[in-house]
Amino acid sequence: MARVALEGAEIVVRLSPRETLAARRRQVRVPLSALREVRVEPDWWRALRGLRGRGLWIPDRLCVGTRVLPDGEDFAVIKPGDPVLCVELRRDAAFRRLAVSDPDPERAVRELRPFVPTDRLGRDEPTGLP
Numbered sequence: 001m002a003r004v005a006l007e008g009a010e011i012v013v014r015l016s017p018r019e020t021l022a023a024r025r026r027q028v029r030v031p032l033s034a035l036r037e038v039r040v041e042p043d044w045w046r047a048l049r050g051l052r053g054r055g056l057w058i059p060d061r062l063c064v065g066t067r068v069l070p071d072g073e074d075f076a077v078i079k080p081g082d083p084v085l086c087v088e089l090r091r092d093a094a095f096r097r098l099a100v101s102d103p104d105p106e107r108a109v110r111e112l113r114p115f116v117p118t119d120r121l122g123r124d125e126p127t128g129l130p
Helices: 017-023 105-115
Strands: 003-007 010-014 027-031 035-041 051-058 062-069 072-078 084-089 097-100
Touching (some): 003 105, 010 097, 017 062
Parallel strands (some): 072 097
Antiparallel strands (some): 003 010, 062 072, 084 097
């Protein structure tokens, strides 16, 4: 099963051997600075958006690979029936969302949440607005 981890200044999704074959990659790395939001989606099907792209898509069994959106791509590793960790990323990142059925999504949220920007622009300093 895929796992999300924080390694230095990167968010890393490590895939199992079977997921690696389906996705045609061993891992996904995105800069921590691209993080916008992190949450757990209890309904796995709500984490999927866009059209299926490269990967393996077996309904009610496994969803692994890229999802194509008008403004970019999502990367998904989802086991139907399990909650999904959703990591929302900035537009300049390789993906717009990482959707992963991590075995312990709450741990990943606790690990990543301190790095979520405190305002919509991703800055911690005050904007001068009330």
